[in-house]
Amino acid sequence: MAEVVIVPDRAAAGALIAEEIAALIARRPDAVLGLATGSTPLPVYEALRSRLAGVDVSRVRAFALDEYVGLDPAHPESYRSVIAREVVEPLGLDPDRIRVPDGTLDGIEHHGEDYEAAIAAAGGVDLQILGIGTDGHIGFNEPGSSFASRTRVKTLTRQTRADNARFFPSIDDVPRHCITQGLGTILDARHLVLLAFGERKAAAVAGAVEGAVTASLPGSAIQLHPHVTVVIDEPAASRLAHADYYREAFAGKPEWQGL
Numbered sequence: 001m002a003e004v005v006i007v008p009d010r011a012a013a014g015a016l017i018a019e020e021i022a023a024l025i026a027r028r029p030d031a032v033l034g035l036a037t038g039s040t041p042l043p044v045y046e047a048l049r050s051r052l053a054g055v056d057v058s059r060v061r062a063f064a065l066d067e068y069v070g071l072d073p074a075h076p077e078s079y080r081s082v083i084a085r086e087v088v089e090p091l092g093l094d095p096d097r098i099r100v101p102d103g104t105l106d107g108i109e110h111h112g113e114d115y116e117a118a119i120a121a122a123g124g125v126d127l128q129i130l131g132i133g134t135d136g137h138i139g140f141n142e143p144g145s146s147f148a149s150r151t152r153v154k155t156l157t158r159q160t161r162a163d164n165a166r167f168f169p170s171i172d173d174v175p176r177h178c179i180t181q182g183l184g185t186i187l188d189a190r191h192l193v194l195l196a197f198g199e200r201k202a203a204a205v206a207g208a209v210e211g212a213v214t215a216s217l218p219g220s221a222i223q224l225h226p227h228v229t230v231v232i233d234e235p236a237a238s239r240l241a242h243a244d245y246y247r248e249a250f251a252g253k254p255e256w257q258g259l
C-alpha cells in the first residue's frame with residue numbers, strides 16, 4: 001500500500017519531498033523528475049529553491065504531466081509557462097532538458113506518441129510528483145480514464161474547469177481539452193509522490209488511498225504501484241479510516257528506509 005505521511009502543513013510537505021528529490025539528484029545527477037502543476041506542488045518547488053542552492057542541477061531532466069490544448073504556449077497559464085516560471089527558472093534547470101506535452105493544435109494527433117517516446121528515451125521517470133483533483137483525477141486523467149492509458153488528448157470535466165477558473169478571467173476562458181500523461185504512463189514512474197492539502201481534497205484522498213481501485217476515481221490507480229508516498233495535511237487526511245495507523249507506522253520507521 002501507499003505510505004501515508006500526515007504533515008502539519010504545506011511547508012513541512014515541501015521540505016520532506018525537497019529532501020527526497022535532493023537525495024535523488026545526489027545519487028543520480030541526471031535524474032528524471034515528473035513535474036505537476038496547480039497549487040499543490042508549489043511548496044515542493046519553494047523548498048527546492050533553498051535545498052538545491054549550490055547543487056549542480058545542470059543534468060537534471062523533467063517531464064510535466066499535462067498541458068492545455070489550444071492555449072497559446074506563451075499564455076501565462078499554459079503549463080509550459082507555469083513550469084518555466086515556478087520550476088525551471090527559480091531552480092536554474094536547463095530548459096532544453098525539461099519537456100511539457102505539446103498542446104498546440106498542429107499535429108496534436110501525434111503529440112502523445114512523441115511524448116511517450118521522449119519519456120522512454122530518457123529511461124523513464126524516477127520520481128513523479130502528483131496532485132489530485134477534487135474529482136479524483138491525477139494528471140488530467142478524469143474519471144473513467146483507463147488504467148492502461150498513455151499520453152493523449154482528453155476532455156476536462158466541468159468540475160476541473162471550475163476548479164481551474166481561478167487562474168483565468170472566467171470559466172469560459174478555461175480550455176476544454178488537455179493533453180495528459182495516461183494512468184499507464186504515470187504508473188511506469190519509479191516513485192510516485194502524491195500531495196494533497198485541505199478539506200476539499202479529503203474525499204478524493206480517502207478514495208485514492210483506501211477506496212476501491214476503480215477508473216471512476218483515477219487516483220486509486222496508485223494502489224497498483226509498489227512505491228507510493230502520499231503526503232497530506234490533517235484536513236486532507238480527515239476522511240481516512242486508518243490515519244492513526246499511518247501516523248504510528250511513519251513515527252516508528254527506521255531512518256535507513258527513507259521514503
Ligand code: PGA
Nearest residue numbers: 038039040041131132133
Ligand atoms: P490543485 O490541482 O493543486 O490546483 O488543487 C490538483 C490537480 O488538479 O491535480
